[in-house]
Amino acid sequence: MSIKEKFLKYVKIDTMSDENSSTFPSSKSQLEFGKMLVKELHEIGVKNAYQDEFGYVYAKIDGDKKLKKIGLIAHMDTSSSLQGGNFEPRIVENYNGQEIKLSAEYSLDTNHFPSLKNQIGHDLIVTDGYHLLGGDDKAGIAIIMEIAQYYQNNTHIKHAPIRICFTPDEEIGLGASHFDLKKMDADIAYTLDGGEYNEINYENFNAASCKINIKGVGVHPGSAKSIMVNALTLAMEFNNLLPENEVPEKTEKYEGFYHLTDLHGDVENAFMSYILRDHDENKLEQKKLKMYEIAEILKAKYKTAKIEVTIKDSYKNMYTYFKNDMSVVNLISNAYKANDILPIYVPIRGGTDGASITFLGLPCPNIGVGDYSCHGRYEYVSLNEMNKVYEVIKTLLETI
Ligand SMILES: [Zn+2]
Structure with a gap:
């Protein structure tokens, strides 16, 4: 499966979290989705992949033992702002800058969604106007799964050891609540979640x-x-x-x-x-x-x-950590620059699992994935941007 095929498969599965739930994870669908991701990881040859008792999916891919172990994290749940899953997302190939009709009632245009102006010529995936796309954060998951597959298929390529974690219940602020540093076993980590493809976040509220x-x-x-x-x-x-x-x-x-x-x-x-x-x-x-x-x-x-x-x-601002040590941010910035992309640094006006994980002791800034206007019917992803992020991560893993 390509990134695109993976993404289309994942967004058709509903994994909405529920803040009124008394269970963890807050919805059964997340457990099912995690189980499916473990199965896919096994199928592509990642033996060391499992789901723990809280629903977190952890996986390890060996690499050069002399290099830092790099963690890649994305969340499995989607926002409860609109029902997702069980719908047909639409692919807009080679976007021409015109209005995109999502349904009879709803459409996307550059006046209301100026970010679309940067997407001309890109292949986009949009909703049917009545569902949440769920690119937040299935885009992050699709990129990480593609990374796993690439290094399983190309064992001759030297790279840093890879550590993967897919977390539940991020949207209800509990994504890091049962996150286990030992199971993760990484030296540094990045969440891949939402936002522009060249965006790095190391500050939050x-x-x-x-x-x-x-x-x-x-x-x-x-x-x-x-x-x-x-x-x-x-x-x-x-x-x-x-x-x-x-x-x-x-x-x-x-x-x-x-x-x-x-x-x-x-x-x-x-x-x-x-x-x-x-x-x-x-x-x-x-x-x-x-x-x-x-x-x-x-x-x-x-x-x-x-x-x-x-x-x-x-929660606390992870900048408390990064103001004294920007090395983890610099590593990913350099990987962007090596791909001729100028990174932008955006303070998050909200929280992030990465902040909690940073305070647990694993420095974890966030990087964007090419997912826009999330948490609603106007959400869309740019496949071109998702592919760029995938390339940036490869550069990070191979040049660290
Ligand atoms: Zn998210």
């Missing part, structure tokens, strides 16, 4: 979640004067005391935010949920302090109300 429970005072509205404290009104006042421009819809690049994700309740009780994000660790700390400060201001103002703020750290 520091993240925390904040839950606020408000207890008001409920009395009959007819005799409420000077007694009632409406918990919902208080919740709105709380939100109004936050910097109004520091929200996702008004920030970009390195700008952090407070994001209200839930607000519900009644006169007596209100509940709010926020996610707090910032690339700068200190600025995230300030955001956390701000939440406590506002609670104090409101408690002083409404003495009979109760406000409880609970903050939990979610």
